[in-house]
Amino acid sequence: MLLRHDKALRIAAVTGKKLLVITLAGTIIWAQPVMGFMIGGGQSYTALAASTTAQAVKVGEQIITSGARLLKYEYNTTHAGVAKKILADVIEVDLKNPNVKLDVMTGKGGQFATRQSVLGMTQETGAVAGVNGDFFNTGLEGAPLGPQVSQGVLMSSPSQLQGMYTFAVTNNGTPVIDEYTFEGSVTAEDGSTFPLAGINKAAYTPEPNGGYSHVDAMYIYTSAWKAIDRPINSSTTPTEVLVQNGVITQISNNASLPMAVPQDGYILRTHGKAADYVRTHLAVGQKITANYQLRSATTQKLVDPSSFQMMIGGHTILVDQGKASAYSRSVSSISPSSYVARTAVGYSKDSRYAYIITVEKNTNSDGMTLTELQDFMTQVGVWKGINLDGGGSTTMVNRPLAETDTVLTFETSNGGTTQRAVSNGLGVFSVAPQGTLKGLIVSGPKQLFIGQQASYSLKGYDTYYNPIDASNIKANFKSSNANMVWTGGGFKAAKAGTATITATSGQASAAMDVKVIGANDIKSLTVGNQTAPLQAGSTISVPVTATLQDGQTISVPNESIQWELIGFQGSSKDGQLTVTSVSPNAKVGYAIARYDGFSTVVVLSAVGENVWEDFENVNYPINFTSNVPEVTGNVSITPGTGDHSNSKVLQLQYDMTAGSGKMYAYAQLNGTNGKTISSPATSMSIDVMGDSSLNWLRAEVLDKDNKTVYIDLAKQVDWTGWKRLTVDLTGYNIGYPAKLKRLYLVNVEEGQDERARTGAVAFDNIKFTVPSEGIDATLPKNTVQMVLGQKSIIVGGKKQSMDVAPTLKNNSTYVPIRYIMDAFNGSAQWNANTKTITVMRGSKLLQITVGQTDFILNGKRQKSEVAPMIIQGRTLVPLRLVSEQLGLDVNWEQKTKTITIHS
Structure with a gap:
């Protein structure tokens, strides 16, 4: 049965979908290459053997609505020989329950080329749960590659790509997983016909023969397509035909129509042979009809799209007959052997239940390989299932019981609550009446x-x-x-x-x-700025973040933090720390943030953040390089945009479309030499204008020992416009003076289809904050000697008495910490209630507790083999623990039992 296109238009008009169109620039055919989707097609690809020992264990269950529930699983397996518990989430939907249904969610306003987060889609459509859906080319408009049927309307036709499976539900509630092809044509008033290539498609490379999707082809674009071009990067100049209520009302020869698609019509977008057909057979005022249908690859029968309640495109088949299936196409682009976040959908053997599946990749979960996903799906009851878009797109939202809004089901792999804007999603909808x-x-x-x-x-x-x-x-x-x-x-x-x-x-x-x-639940406390200038009148932002023992990262409210200020006077309010005055002779200050006895610190010194490069007066060469000859680009100093319009910026333009594998686009500073970072730095900040390419942003530093250090600025450039990035450098162990050689983008090979290969980013205001090593370097040198069992200490050659002697216990030397700190320009505080010692020296704040082997250094919980102890009413601390953490050297003379400590 054929579906007349005017039927689809009437339904689309009811849903309020609109389209804006602008004239395509240029008249040259083959103006630029089409960005391809994936390499490889074919009928069968062997899946790796799935694990036979991994086990899926249900650990939680929540009702979402009548006929839908959220099931939480742990998948117990090993990765690289290490036991892992992978978290996975399954929305089980009872397709026989009349109170619930599945449907496809699209971009903003229900239109293509208006990507939206899954959470945004559910909030806009009223869905009670949802996941990300079909694959899409991130470098283009964001339209789905596969077919899409919503409420019986074919909104997008399947692309000519081999082995791409779809998930659908018929009007009688039966789930279907199959491959489909598109067949359609238009019939002119003179009786002639011309084949349709598809509906609402972005440009792509057809399989298996390659080429360009829109060459010599005729496509329909409806009001569901919002992009200003139909489509971008098609390598073709169009001839377009506007059809309203079955009548041709406008024809634009060798140009796009400068208008939006009206609700009562559609636009035929033609090129080459199709454009010749328009010029020969069509005229304004004539009637025209469009008919199309889908053909099942399994049965080879034509299928009326209106017979489906919904349909969404996917990728390879994963499970068939309750077992892991051979892949239906190449899976190289979806990182089959990597531990990543994944999304899938399938149904039960009796066709009653649909299973919407996500695998978490975050601080709490390691992700799965594709074969592990297959194994998991079979364990939770999937009879037949396919892969949906995964990786950074993987997102699930659900509505908690009795709540009116949906929330994220888990942290995304993009970091916390950050969601990728995607082309469409699979939504769960309640259609139940109001109950009691x-x-x-x-x-x-x-x-x-x-x-x-x-x-x-x-x-x-x-x-x-x-x-x-x-x-x-x-x-x-x-x-x-x-x-x-x-x-x-x-x-x-x-x-x-x-x-x-x-x-x-x-x-x-x-x-x-x-x-x-409580303190025992915390793994670390981090302050947004860990160093600051010790200067009256300065104000810094001091948001405190807690990382819990289970991996959660949570902001600590201001009212929960108690601040202790040493070396200066000031105040804290609403997450801001203000220095009102500096204590006489203070060279370093400490703002200690305490929560339930757990401490972290902001170290203040006379030197603060300094601008290292603002690109206003660059007097050294800057150039573009890459690891792949086919990758091209340009680096230049240009006027900024937006809130940087009054300054110069460093712009990096890149084009990776001709390259392959792992590709880099470098902005190289001062040839191969780099620019010197003379002073040690604890943090680096940089303003970056993003292009939402999802590429990896890094910096390359060469330290004083010729060691190359790679600094992650952003795992994904997932923003547009200017954004300030701040990076903690303390964990990189950079030897100074160092040189910043490159700022660059990486397009890694795994999941490459998700990232844009062309774009431009810009940099401004690179700043470095004075590091802890700089403060420590100003500490005076000294030497201390003690002898086991003797109540005396020699400081700088002068003998002093102590009220307690160093002692040896369980092969560890214990000493009175106060005398050592006095000798090495530090201090120690004793809290009798908690039996905690807080030691400060230079840039370090060390917190140790009697009887506990855990200690806290600058806000991070660590483990020691020994613990402080109380002997005869005096508190003694393990010498090696304290000296190693505070940067002191210890020598032991066995013959004389002498301990020598020097800085």
């Missing part, structure tokens, strides 16, 4: 820091597990213990531990456990 109140839950944060206040409310859900208004239900709240204190309008976290919050209304009640984070 079924249950109540407590709504509010499940983790708090001590001192943090939060409000909690009672929310309800109906018989279909959809949110229901519970605002008229009055509830009384209480906490199970003193960890949480009711303040009248909410709860305040009082001390570490877990409390159960209970809301009661009449005979009904609901409860939720809340974790109050």
